[in-house]
């Protein structure tokens with residue numbers, strides 16, 4: 253596989269990996285289960301815009317903007333941006349997909365279109381409330397524009413998409429651990445300058461293994477002081493102590509992934525005491541090598557122990573899934589009942605980064621739609 257950015261074009265070699273034309277993912281065997289999960293009104297709290305764009309849109313963008321490809325074909329592009337069944341499941345392969353994806357954010361029109369389509373796809377999957385996160389630094393990678401512009405484009409387009417598709421959307425703005433504090437501070441300045449009611453929280457993403465979170469303490473304190481929610485990717489690839497640091501030092505309300513918490517029962521109890529919510533993304537965890545396989549995934553143990561867990565896709569494009577697919581897999585692999593899935597939707601409603609009154613409305617709407625009697 254050869255991939256390089258040359259003279260303003262993305263060059264993808266004609267050599268594609270084996271099985272590049274096969275569709276990734278486990279087959280969904282139980283039609284009734286699939287229909288039940290599709291029909292269920294859903295909430296997703298952890299989805300990256302950059303990892304959610306449509307393959308068909310990427311091919312159209314490549315054609316329109318002269319990104320060089322041997323064939324303008326979805327199956328040609330797929331292995332460069334999506335985890336394939338035959339490739340190793342590890343962070344290097346998983347993160348490599350984003351190196352390609354980043355090459356496609358070539359104009360404000362594209363970023364707006366991708367935002368709109370992500371909301372449309374969520375609505376088609378019967379997601380009623382979506383928290384969509386994006387990294388301004390990644391979207392501004394090529395066009396080199398102020399972060400204010402990127403946040404404005406995504407927020408403005410999200411607002412239009414809410415009207416058009418009916419799914420409620422809030423935005424989470426991500427900064428990366430492996431990038432400078434200065435970029436994070438500039439991102440927060442931009443959020444404050446834009447002052448969009450759609451921007452609800454900030455997130456720390458990126459290389460958790462090699463870059464500590466502590467240098468971002470002031471950033472998160474300042475964000476929290478402006479009323480933004482805080483979520484932090486931790487306990488995915490890095491040490492489980494990163495989870496404690498995210499809560500104790502960065503004041504995280506929610507943890508992205510946090511699956512390694514199960515290695516320390518005292519930490520699980522500590523999370524329960526504080527009401528910290530885990531945004532679990534099981535397929536992503538398998539694809540990125542955070543867990544070895546579905547049998548090793550601790551979601552079921554965390555949930556049954558009482559840790560507040562929610563179910564999410566992380567990156568539907570990269571993992572080739574919808575939230576419906578994710579729920580089906582959780583039922584098939586974890587032995588969850590439909591009631592367990594509903595409980596996860598309710599957990600997500602209660603953890604939404606919304607003002608308290610709006611959150612209460614969301615919770616009661618979901619209790620009623622899911623047929624759950626309020627406790």
Ligand SMILES: [Zn+2]
Nearest residue numbers: 300485508566
């Ligand atoms: Zn994530």
